[in-house]
Amino acid sequence: MEMKIKFKYKSKTASDIWFESGFFPRKETLIHVDDLMKTGRVIELEIIDEMGNSWTRKEYIRLNQELEKEPENIVVFFDGGFDKETNYAGAGIVIYYDKGGESFRIRKNALLEEIENNNEAEYAALHIAIGLLEELGVKNVPCTIKGDSQVAIKQLGGEWPCYEEGLKRWLDRIEGLIQKLGLKPNLIVLNRKDNKEADKLANQALEGTKVHSNKRLE
Template sequence: MNVRIELTYKTPKGTEATFRSDEMYVGEAILIAEDLEKTGRKKDISFIDNYDASLTLKEMKQFMKGIQTEPHKITVYFDGGFNVETYQSGLGCAIYYHQNRKSYRLRKNALIDELDSNNEAEYAALHLAIQELGLLNVANIPITFVGDSQVVLNQLNGEWPCMEEELTKWADRVEHDLENLGITPSYKLVSRKGNKEADQLASQALKGIEISSTKET
């Protein structure tokens, strides 16, 4: 979860001012708030979440204790490849997350036959990643999804219309599954080079190389 810090600062002579930080990860916000407390000059400090709810430092610490055992601070990379000769699609995803004060990377790919285009393969790769999040019991948190498909990411962001019936079905499926898990998505477009891990997983799937692994990083 990301939050903003809202701080009322008081000088030794009693002059007050209120400041609000940029959005940051909750763990980092707690560290900064604790450091600000040491100055002895903060009057009030609170944390504003994505829904504009206000939480105290004590409440944030309790929240952090609760999520430590669950996957959090998650970033998902996905990519799909399509072979026009065989009509096979390779799907790949890499999921980076924290759990129990450790960092992990989950890698998964799949080879499927029922798709008709590269754009469908891209959507299917994202859907594969969401299925893996469900298996991790991820729920009710914001997650960043990273890919190199302008079509998929711009359609999901609402920047481009979804004109093709099959892609509309995939977009609806993705949004439905995200809503069921309580995931608030943000989408980041990168170059193919910036998405090379997921791209490699999709290429390996097309070659018949199956990958399914989780390791500590």
């Protein structure tokens, strides 16, 4: 999660004026706020997160203690693969996140049945990924979602229309879950070579190798 500061500066010889910073990492918030307060010229100040919520310094100190317990800085990679010979699909998901000052990585794959094509496999993988965020307790935060499926990313982002009934059902489920969790997704289309970790997991699922781990990163 990133924050920004909006404050009213009291001038000695001119009118009071409002200033607003750009976004910066949450852990730097109180450093910046305290530096500003030391000037003795700040008469009003609010701290604003990426979701548009705002707090006073006192409110933020209390909030910050709670935020330390919650997952943040979430980046999701997903990939789906479809085997036409077996009619099985493989889903691969990698999630990076921070919690309590430490960094973690979730890796998961799944072998799926009743999938009709590769696009549906991509949607199924994305649905599993958002479901993992729910299990992790992620809510009311921005997150970055990356995949090499232009269809899934651009349809979810509203850039491309979705006409296939099968994909519409997946899209509705995913949008409903995103809304339920209060997520603000930043959707990014990757080149396939930049999605190797999720791709490998999807292929491992098709090969019969099951993976599910949540590891603290050094």
